[in-house]
Amino acid sequence: MLTILDKYxxxxxxxxxxxxxxLFIxxxxxxxxxxxxGKMIDNxxxxxxxxxxYVNFTIVIGSLLFPIFLFLSIIFFTSKLASNTEIVAILxxxxxxxxxxxPYLIGATIIAVIMFFMGMFLxxxxxxxxxxxQYKYLKKGKQxxxxxxIFNQLNENDFIYVSSFDPARQIGYNFTFEHFNEENQLEYKINAANIRWIPKDTLYRLTSYSKRKLLKETEIVQTKRRLDTLFQFKINDLTPVSYIAETKNLFELNEFIKDQRRKGASNINTYVMVKYKRWALPITAFILTVIAVAVSSVKRRxxxxxxxxxxxxxxxxxxxxxxxxGTLAEQAGFPPLWAIIIPNLIFGALAFYLLNNAKR
Structure with missing residues (x-):
């Protein structure tokens, strides 16, 4: 049950x-x-x-700055309590x-829960x-x-490759599709000068199409100037947008990472970092709360x-x-889990030291 001190x-x-x-948002x-x-007007x-x-901007930037705002707000009002000798009277x-x-830990728990659900879903x-x-109006022309x-493994048996991809026109050039059997032997291979998604007909159009099918020692070659067909992948699966992991909720992100691991994605650490950062934010709230209280509860000159x-x-x-x-994990192969743990361990140790010092 909360006391008057807790509520205050x-x-x-x-x-x-x-x-x-x-104030700050x-x-x-x-x-x-x-x-x-200027860019908004020009575009x-x-x-x-x-x-x-700007509604989305408020949510995204606010979530990123939550721990810092939390930290500074605790220092601000706790320093005021200390300067008014209220903390001395309480102790x-x-x-x-x-x-x-x-009560600080109760407040940190409330903020941590809000941060968790915001980070995972909102x-x-x-x-x-x-x-x-941003990419439509503020970074227009940037990929x-x-x-x-682009190389992608669709499943255990199918692999695709394109030398280049134009996301605006939804077309890939020098397309290759390879299918292997259960014995890991190439069963057939499809080549095309380009592959294009036709939204109107919900199918793919291959230009300068050729298919080589291997039957024991026999090779069957089929060619066509143009072929409309279906594949079990989406055109944007060729190369997801760089911020794709940030747009997925808790459950979608887990499935996405699992799928990218299976495909052997080279930038898997970037996606894993997004996941771990979301889980670490509530822990960070507690660490920064303890540091802020320990620093600001002492009256200073x-x-x-x-x-x-x-x-x-x-x-x-x-x-x-x-x-x-974070950069080490994304670009140098440093384990993403440790990239999240180490800063929190360092500041957790700092929080423990400052707390003991404040008690004395």
């Missing part, structure tokens, strides 16, 4: 966090609008799409430091619209996927300014570690 701190915790979000929107308004972005984009009345920390949906708008030398400066410094160091290990 918890109310300040959630209220300050909410105000922090309400509009600033972020205005800064982004000022930077991108004739419709007003309704711009409005939807002098016989309340242990652990008991004083309890943010992916917003991320899809956010990225689509949102790999478009050359410099007051709130010193605590805020320290908090901003820690926030930037945390972001730096997160980016460095």
């Amino acid at each position: 701190i918890l109310k300040r915790y959630l209220l300050t966090f909410g105000v922090m979000l309400l 509009p600033i972020g929107i205005m800064a982004n609008l000022a930077e991108q308004i 004739e972005a419709p007003m309704n799409e711009i409005i939807v984009y 002098s009345s016989g309340v242990s430091y652990g008991r004083f920390l309890r 943010v992916p949906r917003a991320s899809e619209g956010f990225n689509e708008f 949102d996927r790999v478009t050359s030398n 410099g007051g709130m300014g010193v605590n805020l400066a320290f908090g901003i410094g820690v926030a930037f160091i945390f972001i730096f570690f997160d980016k460095v290990f």
Whole structure:
């Protein structure tokens, strides 16, 4: 059951966090609008799409900054409690430091649950619209996927290859399809100058088509100038967009990663990193809460300014570690799980040290 102390701190915790979000997110929107308004006008972005984009922008950017806002808001209101000697009064009345920390952990739990469900279900949906708008109007002309030398394993028996892919026209060039039997022997091979998806007829059109079928020592060759046919894959499966993992919810992402592992995708670590980061965010909320309380609960000569400066410094160091290990995992083959664990272990150890120091 919550006591008066719990309700008092918890109310300040959630209220300050909410105000922090309400203050900084509009600033972020205005800064982004000022930077991108020229591109939006040049590319004739419709007003309704711009409005939807900034709704998605708020959700995506807000979720990314949740831990930092949480950290700074705790430092802000706890420093104020310390400067008013309220914390001294609370601890002098016989309340242990652990008991004083309890409402903060309750608040961190509430925020962590919100962060978890947002990250797993709401943010992916917003991320899809956010990225689509960016590549359509703000990064017009830039590719949102790999478009050359694309190799893909569809299942245990089928492999496809295209030398280049044009996502706008949904056409792949120098297409090859290979089918192997259960004994891992090539059964037939299809070649075409290009493969194109025809949405109207929901089929694929192959140009300069040839099929070589192997029957023991006999080779049967079939050629056609053009062939309309069906395949058990979608044209966009040739090369998913670079942000594809960010647009999938918890269950879709697990299935997507499983499917990409089976296909032997070269950038699998990028997808796995997205998954682990979502699971790590709630843990990060607790670690940063403990650090913020330990730092700001002590009354200092410099007051709130010193605590805020320290908090901003820690926030930037945390972001730096997160980016460095994330890049190592995506580009250098570093294990994605360790790329997530190491920064949290470092800051978890820092939280433990600062907490013990604050108790003394």
